[in-house]
Amino acid sequence: MPRILMTGASGGIGTSLRKLLPPIYPDLLLSDIKPPVDLGANEKFKAADLADLAQCEAICEGVDGIIHFGGYSVEGTWDQILQANIIGGYNLFEAAYRKGVKRVVFASSNHAVGFYPRHHRIGADVTPRPDGRYGVSKVFGEAVGALYADKHGLKVTCLRIGNFGDMPLDQRRLAIWLKPDDLVQLCRIGLEHPDIHFEVFYGASLNERAWWDNHRAYELGYRPTGRAEDFREHAMAEQAKLKPDPVGDYFQGGTFCSMEFDADPSRIIDWKKR
Ligand SMILES: NC(=O)C1=CN([C@@H]2O[C@H](COP(=O)(O)OP(=O)(O)OC[C@H]3O[C@@H](n4cnc5c(N)ncnc54)[C@H](O)[C@@H]3O)[C@@H](O)[C@H]2O)C=CC1
Ligand SMILES: O=C(O)[C@H]1OC(=O)[C@H](O)[C@@H](O)[C@@H]1O
Incomplete structure (x- = not known):
């Protein structure tokens, strides 16, 4: 039975997957910088700060595969992103390699490519266009994953997650x-x-208005069941409550693009021609 380590176990995604994964991976080790508030008696948890390599090595001991959800999950200061995602991301792959872990699934993000316009359908092989320091850290994590796959034979999968929920x-x-x-x-x-x-x-699920070509996932057997359009009315009612955002509404990364945006606004007109 493979031992699977899930980092970020106390976060939003981790809390949801703690319920869905045990029937598939009964030997599941949870980790986070802080314990889940509702840790069950039959759950295994080891605390670790991703910014500390020795602590990363300790949680990788005896592990076959990692799903890496730990880290800073929104835009933050450079130091927040540096510690949790840049140093933390590097440490996670290096510790996995040192401890002989075979596979890593890395939670990347749509914000690695957030500055592509919404009308532009992109594949997984496009040049990164991060929309903030957070997006840059996800590009970095993908690059570290590629290095450990090519140089050390780790089997690495990066998931550019859209919005989970x-x-x-x-x-x-x-x-x-x-x-x-x-x-x-x-x-x-x-x-x-x-x-x-x-x-x-x-x-991403089976979303009719997707901006992404995800054919490789389908080739490897992905058969999503979530249909975003089933929730169209609710989503559009929520949209109606939001203020227009000329930058965020144009680009895939949304508000992450308009945050701290101070480029020449006339460029938006140029973008619209693209
Ligand atoms: N929720 C979403 O829709 C999306 C999530 N992602 C990525 O998926 C992952 C999980 O996302 P969420 O659960 O929403 O985030 P979250 O912020 O709820 O959870 C992240 C967890 O990482 C832990 N963490 C932060 N710094 C740490 C450190 N130095 N050492 C150890 N643990 C640390 C936090 O304590 C937290 O429990 C993140 O990497 C995020 O960037 C990517 C795209 C979309
Ligand atoms: O773009 C989005 O909607 C999501 O992207 C992310 O990478 C973040 O982790 C999440 O908090 C956002 O909600």
Whole structure:
């Protein structure tokens, strides 16, 4: 039975996957910088700060595969991103390598490519266009994953997750929503599929208005069941409550793009011609 380590176990995604993963991976080790508030008696938890290599090595001991959800999950200061995602991301892959872990599934993000316009359908092989320091850290994590796959033979899958949750929250999320069961499918492909070397998938459900070409995930067996359009009315009602955002509404990364945006606004007109 493979031992699977899940980092970020106390966060939003970790809390949801703690319920969905045990029937598939009964030997599940949870980790986070802080313990889950509702840790069950039959759950195994080891605390670790990702910014500390020795602590990362300790949680990788005896582990076969890692699903790496730990880290700073929104835009932050450079130091926050540096510690948790840049140093933390490097430490996680290095510790996995040192301890002989075979596979890593890395939670990347749509914000690695957030500055692509919404009308532009992109594949997993496009040049990164991060929309903040957080997005840059996800590009970095993907690059570290590629290095450990190519140089050391780790089997690495990066998931550019759109927005995880029980339903899409607004118009943008109708294109990028990821249902929890569909994330489980993507993790299983990363942890089990024999053809994985280094892969980048989009973490999105069966969304009619998707901006992403996710054919490689489908080739490897991904069959998402979440249909964003089933929640269209709710998402559009929520959208109607939001203020227009000329930059955020144009680009895939939404408000992450308009945050701290101070480029020449006339460039938006140029973008519209693209
Ligand atoms: N929720 C979403 O829709 C999306 C999430 N992601 C990525 O998926 C992962 C999980 O996301 P969420 O659960 O929403 O985030 P979250 O913020 O709820 O959970 C992240 C967890 O990482 C832990 N953490 C932070 N710094 C740490 C450190 N130095 N050492 C150890 N643990 C640390 C936090 O304590 C927290 O429990 C993140 O990497 C995020 O960037 C990517 C795209 C979308
Ligand atoms: O773009 C989005 O909607 C999501 O992207 C992310 O990478 C973040 O971790 C999440 O908090 C956002 O909600």
